[in-house]
Amino acid sequence: MANSLISCEVDFETDGKQAGFLRVPHSVHRSAYGWIPVPIVSIRNGDGPVVLMMSGNHGDEYEGQIALSRLARDFLPEDLRGQVIFLTMANxxxxxxxxxxxxxxxxxxxxxxxxxxAGTPTQMIAHYIEDVLLPRCDYLIDLHSGGGSLFYPATLLRGQGWTDQEGQTLRGLQDAFDFPHAWVFQGGGGPNSTARTAMGAANRKRVVPIMAELGGAGSVTPSILAMTERGLQRSLHSLGMLPDYVPDAERGTRELYAAGSVFAYDSGLFEPLKDISAPVEQDETVGHIHDPSTPLRGSVAVKSPYAGIVMAKRPMAQVKRGDAVFQIGIDVQKK
Incomplete structure (x- = not known):
């Protein structure tokens, strides 16, 4: 299958709910003919759209892993029209x-x-997703968070669309997810994408991709988890795949472009002066870095090179030169 060495225990052509593993060959001392078990679930009910929902692309991002596991358990084939393929722990x-x-x-x-x-396990998984799974699909939903080093509010990430039709579809999915924030990419995308991300892979296969950043800080935020589960069901309903689901009223989404990140240029303990969604002026001091090993030395001011609002924030106090401490966004209508 596309020259992949990975075998799959799930038959994607069969209706019903199936669970199994992608078997990624991995020969090691303790297991000469062993394999890495990547969990996969298929829920299919006849013809209709096919959606790949993925979490665990990065292993320290948890809301998506919980949300997709819960949906995979709760969804019944008769609830759906079409097929949802779940990768709850992609890596x-x-x-x-x-x-x-x-x-x-x-x-x-x-x-x-x-x-x-025929590469490393991670490379084999990436190849299988791009060359085996995505060609079966119409849509990709890739769930991330800030992981251990950043925290995001519930934020949908999308491109502007390779065609007018794709742009309308992406805006419709954004409205369906109804997250507080949406990060709109200003370039790239399309079948000629060279991005090494899952969204880039989807673009190359002409699959409509969206991504989400959902909390972070190495923890699970109950309100963001609830928004994630709500958004996933609303999005499937918008695609005609959950016909009996009744969505609640829209809450509204603030669209942002990414201006850039604010980085630490010194090592020490970072004291943030801004929180998520706080306004930021260009050259404003947004934090201080302290060096407790030299307590009489003054702190170093961290200034933002951008004006906008805080899209993401570093939750960890310890920083080294080169660490991102904030990500700054600009309202789309102000660009």
Whole structure:
């Protein structure tokens, strides 16, 4: 199958609910003919749209893993029209370890596409997703969070669409998810994308991709988890796949472009002066870095090179030079 060495225990052509594993070959000392078990679930009810829902692309991002596991348990085939394929721990070794990257090969799955069918485990998983799963699909929903090093409010990420029709579809999915924020990419996309991300892979296969950033800080936020589950069901309903679901009223979404990140240029303990969604002026001091090993030395001011609002915030106090401490966004209508 597309030269992949990975085998799948699920038959995608069969109606009903199936659960099994992608078997990623991995020969090691303790298991000469072993394989890495990547969980996969297929729920299918006849013809209709096919959606790949993925979480655990980065292993330290948890809301998506919980939300997709719950939906995979709760959904019945008769609830659906079409098919939903769930990858709850896409980079299984990373998710099992609670790490952004795989402890086996240090692979960052969301920087590994299009992958390699005979490469490292992470490269093999990326290749299978891009060349085996995505060609079966119409839509990709890739759920992320800030992981251990950042925190985001519930934020949908989308491109502007390769065609007018795709743009309308993406805006419709944004409205259906109805998250407080949407991060709109200003360029790239389309079948000629060279991005090494899952969204880039979807674009290359002409699959409509959306992504989400859902909390972070190595924890689970109940309100964001609830918004995630609500958004997933509303999005499937908008695609005609959950005909009996009754969505509640829209709450509204603030659209943002990403202006850029604010970085630490010193090591020490970071004291933030801004919170999520707080306004920021260009050259404003948004935090201080302290060095407790030299207590009489003054703190170093961290200034934002951008005006806008805080899209994401570093929750960890310890920083080193080069760490991102904030991500700044600009309201779309102000651009």
């Amino acid at each position: 299984q070794p990373a998710a099992e370890a609670g790490l952004r990257c795989s402890p086996i090969d240090d692979g960052n799955l969301n920087r590994s596409f299009p992958g390699d069918p």
